[in-house]
Amino acid sequence: MANIQEVARKAGVSVATVSRVLNNNSNVTEKTRLKVKQVINELSYEPSRLGRNLRNSESRLLLVLIPNISNPFYSEIINGIEETAVKQDYNILLCETNSDSERESIYINLIKNRMADGIILMDPTVNKKKLHELSETYSIVQCSEYDKEGNIPFVSINNELAAYHAVRYLIKIGNKKIALINSDEKFLYARERKRGYEKALHEFGITGYSDLIYHTDAVSFEDGQLAMRCLLDKKEKPTAVFAVSDILAIGALKEINASGLKVPSDISIVGFDKIAFSNMTYPTLTTISQPMYKMGCASANMLINKIKGKQVENITFDHELVIREST
Amino acid sequence: MANIQEVARKAGVSVATVSRVLNNNSNVTEKTRLKVKQVINELSYEPSRLGRNLRNSESRLLLVLIPNISNPFYSEIINGIEETAVKQDYNILLCETNSDSERESIYINLIKNRMADGIILMDPTVNKKKLHELSETYSIVQCSEYDKEGNIPFVSINNELAAYHAVRYLIKIGNKKIALINSDEKFLYARERKRGYEKALHEFGITGYSDLIYHTDAVSFEDGQLAMRCLLDKKEKPTAVFAVSDILAIGALKEINASGLKVPSDISIVGFDKIAFSNMTYPTLTTISQPMYKMGCASANMLINKIKGKQVENITFDHELVIREST
DNA sequence: TATTGTTTTGTAATCGTTTTCATTATAGAG
DNA sequence: CTCTATAATGAAAACGATTACAAAACAATA
Numbered sequence: 001m002a003n004i005q006e007v008a009r010k011a012g013v014s015v016a017t018v019s020r021v022l023n024n025n026s027n028v029t030e031k032t033r034l035k036v037k038q039v040i041n042e043l044s045y046e047p048s049r050l051g052r053n054l055r056n057s058e059s060r061l062l063l064v065l066i067p068n069i070s071n072p073f074y075s076e077i078i079n080g081i082e083e084t085a086v087k088q089d090y091n092i093l094l095c096e097t098n099s100d101s102e103r104e105s106i107y108i109n110l111i112k113n114r115m116a117d118g119i120i121l122m123d124p125t126v127n128k129k130k131l132h133e134l135s136e137t138y139s140i141v142q143c144s145e146y147d148k149e150g151n152i153p154f155v156s157i158n159n160e161l162a163a164y165h166a167v168r169y170l171i172k173i174g175n176k177k178i179a180l181i182n183s184d185e186k187f188l189y190a191r192e193r194k195r196g197y198e199k200a201l202h203e204f205g206i207t208g209y210s211d212l213i214y215h216t217d218a219v220s221f222e223d224g225q226l227a228m229r230c231l232l233d234k235k236e237k238p239t240a241v242f243a244v245s246d247i248l249a250i251g252a253l254k255e256i257n258a259s260g261l262k263v264p265s266d267i268s269i270v271g272f273d274k275i276a277f278s279n280m281t282y283p284t285l286t287t288i289s290q291p292m293y294k295m296g297c298a299s300a301n302m303l304i305n306k307i308k309g310k311q312v313e314n315i316t317f318d319h320e321l322v323i324r325e326s327t
Numbered sequence: 328m329a330n331i332q333e334v335a336r337k338a339g340v341s342v343a344t345v346s347r348v349l350n351n352n353s354n355v356t357e358k359t360r361l362k363v364k365q366v367i368n369e370l371s372y373e374p375s376r377l378g379r380n381l382r383n384s385e386s387r388l389l390l391v392l393i394p395n396i397s398n399p400f401y402s403e404i405i406n407g408i409e410e411t412a413v414k415q416d417y418n419i420l421l422c423e424t425n426s427d428s429e430r431e432s433i434y435i436n437l438i439k440n441r442m443a444d445g446i447i448l449m450d451p452t453v454n455k456k457k458l459h460e461l462s463e464t465y466s467i468v469q470c471s472e473y474d475k476e477g478n479i480p481f482v483s484i485n486n487e488l489a490a491y492h493a494v495r496y497l498i499k500i501g502n503k504k505i506a507l508i509n510s511d512e513k514f515l516y517a518r519e520r521k522r523g524y525e526k527a528l529h530e531f532g533i534t535g536y537s538d539l540i541y542h543t544d545a546v547s548f549e550d551g552q553l554a555m556r557c558l559l560d561k562k563e564k565p566t567a568v569f570a571v572s573d574i575l576a577i578g579a580l581k582e583i584n585a586s587g588l589k590v591p592s593d594i595s596i597v598g599f600d601k602i603a604f605s606n607m608t609y610p611t612l613t614t615i616s617q618p619m620y621k622m623g624c625a626s627a628n629m630l631i632n633k634i635k636g637k638q639v640e641n642i643t644f645d646h647e648l649v650i651r652e653s654t
Numbered sequence: 655t656a657t658t659g660t661t662t663t664g665t666a667a668t669c670g671t672t673t674t675c676a677t678t679a680t681a682g683a684g
Numbered sequence: 685c686t687c688t689a690t691a692a693t694g695a696a697a698a699c700g701a702t703t704a705c706a707a708a709a710c711a712a713t714a
Contacts, residue, residue, distance in 0.1 A: 046439040049441060050384070091422070110376075115418070280578065281607070
């Protein structure tokens with residue numbers, strides 16, 4: 001495999017000139033440029049990014065930390081990140097943390113080792129203090145789930161408002177006994193969506209159903225089923241369910257169907273995220289849509305700007321209530 | 328940010344010794360080792376992989392080329408790849424090709440530029456000749472979808488046999504008019520699964536239903552719906568459907584439900600892949616399960632072995648027919 | 655033609671490691 | 685205490701690019 005030296009020798013120029021041609025940078029005579037390009041072709045030379053990276057002290061890699069790649073919510077975000085990154089000559093290093101802080105710190109080391117130029121964090125499980133320290137030295141942005149305290153920039157939506165809209169809608173179509181299937185409240189989004197839920201109930205003077213809140217261990221279909229089974233066992237069954245994730249909602253839906261009750265006539269259900277599959281369930285799922293793809297694009301741009309040393313501003317995207325058959 | 332020179336100076340040793348401590352390689356006195364480690368801590372020094380990579384002429388990055396990250400089939404494979412790679416101190420560079428050969432070749436350049444040590448290809452859209460040329464110089468393995476012609480090693484299943492099993496099962500439970508929802512036959516798996524379908528029909532002497540084969544443009548829920556709508560419009564409706572992907576099957580299922588027909592009493596349906604969703608549909612989907620995670624692990628191991636210069640053998644995993652409510 | 659200014663090119667240092675080979679320190683044997 | 689064998693260390697050359705600075709080539713002007 002040829003290197004820049006060989007090209008220079010064969011073309012009868014210096015490596016500096018070859019490098020200049022490569023980066024079509026400063027002024028090189030058309031004649032030499034042509035000659036060099038010809039030799040590059042003859043030797044089918046490809047510049048090594050290893051050398052270039054070392055010299056430039058950059059990896060042109062963005063580290064993307066997600067809890068779980070199988071969750072379609074993240075797939076869409078990653079789509080956006082990748083698209084945006086590639087346009088600006090970056091690549092993404094996708095790493096799945098499984099919300100395990102040990103695993104996460106293995107990956108975070110990649111930035112300390114200069115193998116990544118920045119991090120897009122989807123689910124910070126690392127302890128806050130460490131994270132904030134880290135963000136003073138390195139370029140980090142948060143996407144979707146974030147930590148308010150520090151000053152690490154983030155891209156997200158207004159979770160409280162979105163949940164409020166969902167629940168208000170359930171109330172307006174006649175529901176009072178509205179269950180909440182929430183995930184672990186260690187997540188900001190979980191706390192915020194719960195607050196939106198409570199706010200809507202409070203606003204319409206609905207009280208006394210605090211046992212209709214269920215917290216799942218994780219976000220999986222099975223957790224959704226489990227939650228719903230639990231809720232159906234209550235002496236006062238809910239007439240509607242708001243789940244903080246489509247995945248949970250779909251599990252719940254399955255459980256309702258299995259119990260012989262009908263959606264939406266017996267129980268209405270609203271999910272969150274508008275994953276592709278939410279339109280394939282029976283019945284189709286009413287849900288809150290987040291602009292996942294755009295959020296991915298925005299966080300990649302934000303990170304790249306941060307790497308370049310620019311000042312960046314937090315972004316809050318709009319959500320939308322998508323009404324379908326489950327309500 | 329400290330470098331190895333500073334550590335060496337502060338510890339009063341040479342960079343060689345520091346490097347040896349770092350790689351806890353050859354013999355370093357316990358005393359100096361301790362001293363060096365202490366300085367490393369004091370300076371919170373982290374070795375740069377950029378320097379190391381250049382020196383070692385490796386990137387320790389595996390390029391994973393998938394057509395579409397949103398397809399849960401691939402997510403599971405990626406899980407396996409990543410898990411395996413990380414254990415051996417590799418990271419994965421995940422790249423989505425969208426089955427676009429131009430995009431694919433951008434990514435393939437990464438290996439020419441030494442930014443990746445090898446490639447796991449899921450959906451070779453690059454032209455075959457180029458691919459085979461490439462594989463003479465670089466380490467490449469194929470996973471799931473592959474090209475038989477060349478001698479690029481692959482990990483897959485026996486698609487023909489799997490399809491044969493699915494269709495034979497449909498026949499045995501009493502179906503004759505069995506539709507096939509296939510994807511584009513540019514894919515090997517599509518051609519093979521079709522052959523399995525035909526083999527089963529032929530074996531049981533079923534003929535005359537060749538208009539019950541539908542080819543979709545892509546693999547999406549919508550394509551599945553479209554296909555089913557088309558099949559339901561035939562004068563002789565099928566009593567069973569075999570779809571070459573769960574995604575297509577789920578779309579088809581949706582369409583059958585929408586048309587007022589019942590699954591499985593009116594129409595039975597079998598999918599392929601056993602994605603997580605397939606257990607959440609109404610009714611749950613009978614499907615062929617592939618060991619996606621294990622396939623991911625196997626292809627990562629295979630690639631790493633190839634990078635190390637070892638000889639590798641193709642692997643064909645077993646499939647399994649998972650009978651659920653849709654049949 | 656000599657002088658100046660502007661392009662174009664080359665030399666050599668640099669990025670941060672690893673590793674070969676030479677050298678020095680240490681221990682063990684006589 | 686000296687001599688050897690071995691273990692521990694260091695000096696310096698890679699790896700393959702980029703780039704500051706110096707030098708050479710060229711063009712323009714007097």
